[in-house]
Amino acid sequence: MATNVFINLPVSDLARSKEFYTSFGWTLDPNFSNDDAGAVAISDTIFLMILTHQHWAQFTDKPVADAHSTSAVINAISVDAPEEIDTLVEQAVAAGATENKSQELGFMRSRSFSDPDGHAWEVMWMDPIAQSGDWQAVQAKYGDQQPV
Numbered sequence: 001m002a003t004n005v006f007i008n009l010p011v012s013d014l015a016r017s018k019e020f021y022t023s024f025g026w027t028l029d030p031n032f033s034n035d036d037a038g039a040v041a042i043s044d045t046i047f048l049m050i051l052t053h054q055h056w057a058q059f060t061d062k063p064v065a066d067a068h069s070t071s072a073v074i075n076a077i078s079v080d081a082p083e084e085i086d087t088l089v090e091q092a093v094a095a096g097a098t099e100n101k102s103q104e105l106g107f108m109r110s111r112s113f114s115d116p117d118g119h120a121w122e123v124m125w126m127d128p129i130a131q132s133g134d135w136q137a138v139q140a141k142y143g144d145q146q147p148v
Contacts, residue, residue: 007075008049010056010064011117014038016096017050020116024091042077067118074112076122082109085123089113092121106142 011017018038022028026048032039036055040048053064065072079085089111093099097113100120110124129137 002045005046006049007047008051008056008059009115009117009119010053011050012053013116014050014052016116020092020095020097021048021050023095024088046077067114067120069118071120074120074122076110076124079123079125082125085109085111085125088123097121107138 009017014035014037018028018033018040021038021040027041029039029041029047032049036052038050040050042048051059056064079088089097089099092113092115096116100112100114102111103109103124107127107130108124110122112120112122114120127138127141129141
C-alpha cells in the first residue's frame, strides 16, 4: 500500500492560496475543501492542505509562524525531467511566488520558491544514475561533482 503524504500549511488568504496552487496544475478536491480549508492534490499520493489561521489553530496551540521571516521547513517535490522544474517554478512565480535559490550539480538540479504566505518549496530532479548511489557512474558521466 502506498503511503500518502499530507502537507498542512496555514494561509492568510484561503481564496488566494486556492487560486495560487491550482494555477500550476495541482487540483483542488471539492470533497475536502470549504471556507476553512482547501485540499490540493499534488500527485496520487501527495496532498496539500491549506488552512485558514483559525482552522489551523484547531490542530496546535502554537502561534502561526511568519514564514516570510522565519524558516522551519522546505517542502521538496521531485519531477521526472529537469525541464519540468522550470515550468513549475515559472508558473508559480507568474501566480505570485517569489523565486529563491537554485542548484545546478549536473546529476541534480533544483529551483525553489516561496508561496504568497512565505512557505518554501523546492522543485528538484536527480539523474536516475545518482539515485542508484553509483557515484563512480555519476563521476564518469558528470565529472567531479560530489553528492551533497
